Amino acid sequence: MAPPLEQGEHISGTTRRSLLAGVAALGALGAAGCSRVATASTTGGGELLDRLRAAGVVRLGIAGEIPFGYIDKNGELTGEAPELARVIFKRLGVDRVQPVPTEFGSLIPGLNSQQFDVVAAGMYVTPERCEQVIFADPDYQMLDSFIVRKGNPKGLHNYKDVVRKKAKFATGTGYAEIGYAVEAGYKESDILIVPDQVAGLNAVEAGRVDVFAGTALTTREVVKKSAKAEATKAFTPIVGGKPHTDGGAFAFRRTETNLRDAFNAELRKLKKSGELLRILKPFGFTQAEMTDLTAKELCGG
Numbered sequence: 001m002a003p004p005l006e007q008g009e010h011i012s013g014t015t016r017r018s019l020l021a022g023v024a025a026l027g028a029l030g031a032a033g034c035s036r037v038a039t040a041s042t043t044g045g046g047e048l049l050d051r052l053r054a055a056g057v058v059r060l061g062i063a064g065e066i067p068f069g070y071i072d073k074n075g076e077l078t079g080e081a082p083e084l085a086r087v088i089f090k091r092l093g094v095d096r097v098q099p100v101p102t103e104f105g106s107l108i109p110g111l112n113s114q115q116f117d118v119v120a121a122g123m124y125v126t127p128e129r130c131e132q133v134i135f136a137d138p139d140y141q142m143l144d145s146f147i148v149r150k151g152n153p154k155g156l157h158n159y160k161d162v163v164r165k166k167a168k169f170a171t172g173t174g175y176a177e178i179g180y181a182v183e184a185g186y187k188e189s190d191i192l193i194v195p196d197q198v199a200g201l202n203a204v205e206a207g208r209v210d211v212f213a214g215t216a217l218t219t220r221e222v223v224k225k226s227a228k229a230e231a232t233k234a235f236t237p238i239v240g241g242k243p244h245t246d247g248g249a250f251a252f253r254r255t256e257t258n259l260r261d262a263f264n265a266e267l268r269k270l271k272k273s274g275e276l277l278r279i280l281k282p283f284g285f286t287q288a289e290m291t292d293l294t295a296k297e298l299c300g301g
Contacts, residue, residue, distance in 0.1 A: 046256035049259040049262055056094060057096040067080055069121045077099040083280075083283075084270075085118070087279060111251060122140070125298035134251070134295070140285055142215045143235060143236055144215060147201055150229060157235060159183070171213045172196050172200065183238065205228040
């Protein structure tokens, strides 16, 4: 597989992982209303699953992001979300998946305008997005990690360490890690913003910064061939004074609770059997990314 890249969710320059104070970026999706997960009792449940079974194909909204959902160099659809979709929809009686590539910022509008049937892009579940769509339970969780020089000479293991030791700090354009660092007390204007984790690795190797912050998955992948840098152990950032873990999931139109519920039932079976990890492992996911988080928890109740 191609190395997982955190090319990120491009909503006016932001990444897939919403900023801590990123309501403005998410507002581009037109967030409004209640943040509860919709239920069949309020929507009637929808008939999309029956129609997909009849058609034999489900259209997946993807955003061309490695490792979440993308077209590989051979022109084939792959990524953690499409491969998981293949398995689950096959079990639901839908034999084929069809990619519909779009910009990340167009995924929710495209879903709601029926350009495709489901978002299969590893989208983080946030209260703002839960106002627009319904989510399956997360198929992965994501913690943070740092890229530091070999041996981690400054002993940087979390954002408080970065602040306390006055380390030179970098992260990616629009990354949630900006907000996490600011919450820990780092001055935002002092953060070096680089395009992605590859540029972050280069900055650490060149000594321009002491640390680059990203997701645990992307940092450990990008340092594999580095002779000068390493990834720290994954850790949970603090948001609002509490540990915060992000989770990525499939998204559905709010009326299609029957499909969401059927999807969740199969996802639970894959988690219980351990098959979920087998499906996601080729894309850099490990046991540390497996989760029992629910969409209800991440949507805010």
